[in-house]
Amino acid sequence: xxxxxxxxxxxxPASIEAAWGLRERRTKGPKPGLTLSRIVDAAxxxxxxxxxxxxxxxxxxxxxxxxxMSLYRYVAAKDELLLxxxxxxxxxxxxxxxxxxxxxxxxxxWAWALRAAYHRNPWVLRIPTSAPPSTPNSVxxxxxxxxxxxxxxxxxxxxxxxxxLVSGFVRNEARLSADLAAxxxxxxxxxxxxxxxxxxxxxxxxxxERFPAVTAALAVGELDTPGxxxxxxxxxxxxxxxxxxxxxxx
Amino acid sequence: xxxxxxxxxxxxPASIEAAWGLRERRTKGPKPGLTLSRIVDAAxxxxxxxxxxxxxxxxxxxxxxxxxMSLYRYVAAKDELLLxxxxxxxxxxxxxxxxxxxxxxxxxxWAWALRAAYHRNPWVLRIPTSAPPSTPNSVxxxxxxxxxxxxxxxxxxxxxxxxxLVSGFVRNEARLSADLAAxxxxxxxxxxxxxxxxxxxxxxxxxxERFPAVTAALAVGELDTPGxxxxxxxxxxxxxxxxxxxxxxx
DNA sequence: GCACTACTGCGTAAGGTATACACAGTTCTA
DNA sequence: TAGAACTGTGTATACCTTACGCAGTAGTGC
Numbered sequence: 001x002x003x004x005x006x007x008x009x010x011x012x013p014a015s016i017e018a019a020w021g022l023r024e025r026r027t028k029g030p031k032p033g034l035t036l037s038r039i040v041d042a043a044x045x046x047x048x049x050x051x052x053x054x055x056x057x058x059x060x061x062x063x064x065x066x067x068x069m070s071l072y073r074y075v076a077a078k079d080e081l082l083l084x085x086x087x088x089x090x091x092x093x094x095x096x097x098x099x100x101x102x103x104x105x106x107x108x109x110w111a112w113a114l115r116a117a118y119h120r121n122p123w124v125l126r127i128p129t130s131a132p133p134s135t136p137n138s139v140x141x142x143x144x145x146x147x148x149x150x151x152x153x154x155x156x157x158x159x160x161x162x163x164x165l166v167s168g169f170v171r172n173e174a175r176l177s178a179d180l181a182a183x184x185x186x187x188x189x190x191x192x193x194x195x196x197x198x199x200x201x202x203x204x205x206x207x208x209e210r211f212p213a214v215t216a217a218l219a220v221g222e223l224d225t226p227g228x229x230x231x232x233x234x235x236x237x238x239x240x241x242x243x244x245x246x247x248x249x250x
Numbered sequence: 251x252x253x254x255x256x257x258x259x260x261x262x263p264a265s266i267e268a269a270w271g272l273r274e275r276r277t278k279g280p281k282p283g284l285t286l287s288r289i290v291d292a293a294x295x296x297x298x299x300x301x302x303x304x305x306x307x308x309x310x311x312x313x314x315x316x317x318x319m320s321l322y323r324y325v326a327a328k329d330e331l332l333l334x335x336x337x338x339x340x341x342x343x344x345x346x347x348x349x350x351x352x353x354x355x356x357x358x359x360w361a362w363a364l365r366a367a368y369h370r371n372p373w374v375l376r377i378p379t380s381a382p383p384s385t386p387n388s389v390x391x392x393x394x395x396x397x398x399x400x401x402x403x404x405x406x407x408x409x410x411x412x413x414x415l416v417s418g419f420v421r422n423e424a425r426l427s428a429d430l431a432a433x434x435x436x437x438x439x440x441x442x443x444x445x446x447x448x449x450x451x452x453x454x455x456x457x458x459e460r461f462p463a464v465t466a467a468l469a470v471g472e473l474d475t476p477g478x479x480x481x482x483x484x485x486x487x488x489x490x491x492x493x494x495x496x497x498x499x500x
Numbered sequence: 501g502c503a504c505t506a507c508t509g510c511g512t513a514a515g516g517t518a519t520a521c522a523c524a525g526t527t528c529t530a
Numbered sequence: 531t532a533g534a535a536c537t538g539t540g541t542a543t544a545c546c547t548t549a550c551g552c553a554g555t556a557g558t559g560c
Contacts, residue, residue, distance in 0.1 A: 010454045011437065011447070020455055029536020030526040056517065067539045069519080078518065128376060129425060131433040132448045139456060139464065146463035157472040158485070164426065165419070165486045172418035175379060183381040187261065197261070198382050204260045205270055206389060213396035214389065222407040235408065236415045242496045243489030279507020280555040306546065317510045319548080328547070 012134060015080045019087060020136055034066065036074050040084045044121075047085065052123040055085075082127050087135035089121035096147040103248070104241055106148035111166050111237055114141065118174035125175045141167075152248045162244055169240055173233050191229075199223040262384060265330045269337060270386055284316065286324050290334045294371075297335065302373040305335075332377050337385035339371035346397040353498070354491055356398035361416050361487055364391065368424035375425045391417075402498045412494055419490055423483050441479075449473040 010017060017023045018036055025032075043060045057078060061068040075081045094113050097106030118124060133139055142163065149159045184194030199218055208215040217223065260267060267273045268286055275282075293310045307328060308318040325331045344363045347356030368374060383389055392413065399409045434444030449468055458465040467473065 010451055012451065012455075022455075026528095026536070028526095028528055028534070030528095030538085032537065034538095057519085058517080069521095069540080070538050072519070073537065126378060128378075129429055131429055132426075134448075134451060134455075139452065139461065143456075143461045143464050146467060150463060155472065156467040156470040157477075160467055160473065161482055161485045162489070164482065165489060168422035168426070168486075169415070169418065172422055176382075176414065176418070179379055179381055198384075201260055201262065201384060202389065205262075205272075205384075206393075211389065211393045213400060214393050217396060217406040217410055220406040222405065223410065227407075232411055232414065235411045236418075239412070239415060239493030239497065240490060241493070243491070243493030246492045246496070247489065276507070278505070278555095278557055280509085280557095282508065284509095307548085308546080319511080320509045322548070323508060 013076055013080050015075045015084060016135060019084060032073070034064065034070065034074060036084070037088075039064065039071060039074055040081065040088050043081055043085050044088050047123040048121065052126040055082075055123075057081075079130065083130075083135060086124050086127055087137045089124045090117050090137045090141055092137060093141040093144045096144045097150075101148075103148050103150075103152050104245060107145070107166065107244075108237065108241065110145050110148055111170055114167060114170045115174060115233060118171065118178075122174070122178045122181075125171070125178050154248060158247070165244075166237075166240060169236055170233075173236060176232070177229065196224045263326055263330050265325045265334060266385060269334060282323070284314065284320065284324060286334070287338075289314065289321060289324055290331070290338050293331055293335050294338050297373040298371065302376040305332075305373075307331075329380065333380075333385060336374050336377055337387045339374045340367050340387045340391055342387060343391040343394040346394045347400075351398075353398050353400075353402050354495060357395070357416065357494075358487065358491065360395050360398055361420050364417060364420045365424060365483060368421065368428075372424070372428045372431075375421070375428050404498060408497070415494075416487075416490060419486055420483075423486060426482070427479065446474045 010022070012020075014023065015036060039060065042063045043055050046060060046063060047055050057071055058068045060081075061071050071081070075084070094109070097103075097109075133142060145163045145167065146159055149162060152159070154162065180194045180198075181191050184191045184197070187194070187197055189197050202214060203218050206214050206218070260272070262270075264273065265286060289310065292313045293305050296310060296313060297305050307321055310331075311318040311321050321331070325334070344359070347353075347359075383392060395413045395417065396409055399412060402409070404412065430444045430448075431441050434441045434447070437444070437447055439447050452464060453468050456464050456468070
């Protein structure tokens with residue numbers, strides 16, 4: 001990602017500044033035939049249909065009917081395009097909490113909304129992360145999350161820590177279930193049975209002597225009947241929010 | 251990742267079965283000049299010095315003094331090599347909890363040890379994840395984690411959920427601090443100041459009207475003085491374990 | 501000892517990737 | 531109207547993974 005020193009001094013790449021609405025376009029040369037958002041949209045729909053692996057500069061350009069290199073007039077490197085794709089995938093966050101809403105219900109809604117965004121765009125999870133959030137929608141999501149914690153007695157640092165804790169959890173959980181779904185697709189099972197096939201694998205490979213705890217877990221057979229697909233998420237979120245609540249009450 | 255149907259029927263790729271010690275080697279042809287572990291070691295030390303991006307099949311082969319294609323006699327695809335690299339990076343987990351140890355202290359130690367493993371091998375965080383853990387050391391780490399929860403009243407499903415919750419948190423936290431360190435390296439700040447430079451960026455870009463909560467957080471200035479590098483980890487782990495403890499006590 | 505078989509390592513090549521650079525054409529500004 | 535600035539594009543480079551076929555080697559069965 002090329003960070004060039006430009007007038008605005010944000011240290012952001014030019015394309016990201018453009019996404020923020022800074023950086024008015026120069027009026028000199030020929031009118032651009034493309035827009036940053038048209039490029040990003042094309043890349044996003046490509047990722048949605050064929051996966052992130054299908055997103056190459058040439059493929060995106062071909063879908064837009066332009067040459068590969070013309071994309072580089074809008075984006076300095078592929079990294080930047082990926083960053084913008086991520087921003088587009090998240091979109092505008094849902095409205096913040098109602099004025100007198102309990103912080104916990106607001107925060108819970110926020111977490112579920114974030115999870116839904118990942119589920120809508122699972123390819124986002126395959127984008128290699130590079131830096132703290134700096135794109136408009138990412139920061140907007142952050143804003144909404146922080147707003148939920150507004151009326152707690154947490155310090156600002158703690159609020160941000162709590163936010164990172166929950167958003168990290170959501171991302172992780174989404175990644176896990178996406179991996180599970182992908183593995184299921186590879187082995188041909190349907191998604192519900194992929195936990196089961198993992199359990200079957202572990203049973204074949206773990207010896208009870210060396211892996212007593214794993215063996216015990218497998219013995220109960222709870223792994224084979226995974227229950228609803230939301231269970232893992234519900235469990236983890238409840239634990240984290242319980243832990244936060246203990247802190248807020250203190 | 252090519253999954254071929256072989257005798258053992260684990261559904262695992264041949265190289266991973268070899269890592270488990272299944273699959274005795276055939277004695278027919280010429281003696282192999284390489285070993286799986288020599289290949290993995292070379293790849294790991296390459297990643298350690300030059301980053302995961304430097305790990306290409308040709309580069310690894312060159313470091314071993316063999317041709318690129320000979321690696322494919324030991325590994326069916328690069329994915330498999332990456333999986334084995336990850337397994338090697340984690341290594342054998344520390345011993346499990348003492349017999350009468352409190353679950354919480356044992357679990358805490360486990361989380362810190364996992365974090366240390368990530369910090370020793372930050373390139374692991376750049377490996378795209380693909381499936382639930384199925385390599386020897388990964389499962390061994392899982393075993394040790396589950397062992398900590400042995401004497402709690404949690405169901406086996408809940409134990410696994412708790413394990414995934416904590417291990418996901420650790421991974422996420424490690425990824426975050428690695429990203430921060432990488433960003434700092436890009437901008438030339440030292441690592442301690444990278445939070446500060448992120449705050450500076452946000453200040454430039456967020457307008458108080460649209461982003462009141464973010465602005466408030468920035469105003470306090472707590473972001474600029476990040477405290478110790480462990481703070482975020484300590485905070486998150488404490489919250490999660492508090493949440494788990496509430497469940498265990500109930 | 502000899503054929504057979506299975507295996508190893510390697511050279512070549514195909515098809516993909518990102519992107520540096522030069523160049524022609526276009527549009528606004530002085 | 532000249533010049534500057536900007537756009538799109540073609541070409542070229544330097545990578546990448548990996549499919550395939552071939553030559554050589556080490557055991558096995560006769």
